Amino acid sequence: MTSLWPRVARWLTEPVPLGRVAAFRTLVYLFVAADLTIFSPWVRAHANTPAELYRPLLIGRLLPLPTPSAALVNGIFWSLLAVSLLAATGRAPRLLGWPVFLLYLEWMxxxxxxxxxxxxxxxxxxxLAVLxxxxxxxxxxxxxxxAGGWALRVTQIAVICTYFLAxxxxxxxxGPDWVTSSVLAQAIIRRGTAFADLIAGVPGLLILAQFGILAFELASPLVFVVPERWRTxxxxxxxxxxxxTFATITISFAPHLVAMASxxxxxxxxxxHRLRQLRRGRTAEAPAPERTPDTVPTP
Incomplete structure (x- = not known):
């Protein structure tokens, strides 16, 4: 047991380039701004939802947190939008990163x-909590x-837990009967696409797909043991x-996909950097302007 812990600690803190952390951090904070305005704008509608419909999650009951109001929801929206865009620049990573996490947690x-x-x-x-x-x-x-390796590794574990716990x-x-149920058929009826209708017409294919989904989610932790060259x-x-999934039942899992970039x-x-290189290349290739010869005034 004593020899196992150092190996686990080395795995959890396997060093990564700081440039990888910087790129992932920018992606995450930009997505927070996009989530507010593009992916989940419906959250802001809770500013006008009757207070009696509010049933706080366990964390909301333990802290406790205030019942959402128009001032609270709109205040979080504009504050989180501004702070997340500032944090995406990479400046003041702790001063800006912690408010983004706390504001987004309350938003969720x-x-x-x-x-x-x-x-x-x-x-x-x-x-958001570890960056x-x-x-x-x-x-x-x-x-x-x-430290960067630990932040990415913890995020990776959370991503895989999402699959495995599902x-x-x-x-x-x-129960075991889930794989032979009509879960996918119901999802296709409610929000299926034309592509999903083609799949649903094949006898037994939806049941086979449910077996595959469950097997995939249970086997997802194996990503940590496959050779590095195969992991990508x-x-x-x-x-x-x-x-x-999106092509059949239009469920995007966009926040999860961003976290999976870890x-x-x-x-x-x-x-x-690429845009700057491209701009410099174009500047270097541009021909120099022709100089007109100086005219000498005739006496």
Whole structure:
């Protein structure tokens, strides 16, 4: 047991380039701003929801948190939007990172305290909680950081727990019969696409898909033991699974997909640097303006 803990500690804090943390952090904070305005604008409607419909989650009952009002919801919205955009620049990572986490946590409590609880936010919330612990990280910085490795590893664990615990919930509440139930058929009836209708017409395919979903979720922790050179391909399969889900029943899992980028070498994606290089290249290729010869006035 004493020899196991150092190995676990080394795995949890496996150093990663600081540039990877910086890129992932920018992605996460930009998504928070996008989530407020594009992906989940419905949360803001709770500003006008009757107070008697508010049923706070456990954390909202333990703290306790105030009942959402127009002033509270709109105040969180505008504050979180401003702070998340500032945090995406990478400046003051702790001073800005902690408020983003606390504001988004309260935003999610407001969102999920009216009878609808989504499980695709868990990984993103964990990422917001651990990113401020890393401190300063610049894009393109190749220096290795154990603190950065811990932040990404904890986020990765949260992402995989989302899959694995979803499988346990299916078995807990649906039992073994879940795989032979009409869950996917009902989902296609409610929100299916034309592509889903084609699949539903194949006898037995939906049942086979439910077996595959449960097997995939139960086996998801194996991503941590596959060789490093194969891990990116496994994560790409995870993304393809969600692409197929969106193409059939229009469920995007966007926050989860952002958190799953913690598995990827995000430091190779430097859009600002690429744009600067492209601009410099165009400037260098542009021909110099021709100089007109000076005219000498005739005496």
């Amino acid at each position: 409590i407001v969102a999920m305290s009216y009878g609808k609880v989504d499980h695709d936010r868990f990984g993103l919330l964990v990422a 401020p612990t890393v401190g300063r990280a610049r894009h393109g910085d190749a220096r290795l950081s154990a 499988a346990l919930a299916k078995l807990r509440f649906g 391909r496994v994560v790409a399969f995870f993304y393809s699974f969600h692409l197929f 598995f990827l070498p995000c430091e190779t994606l430097r859009p600002v």
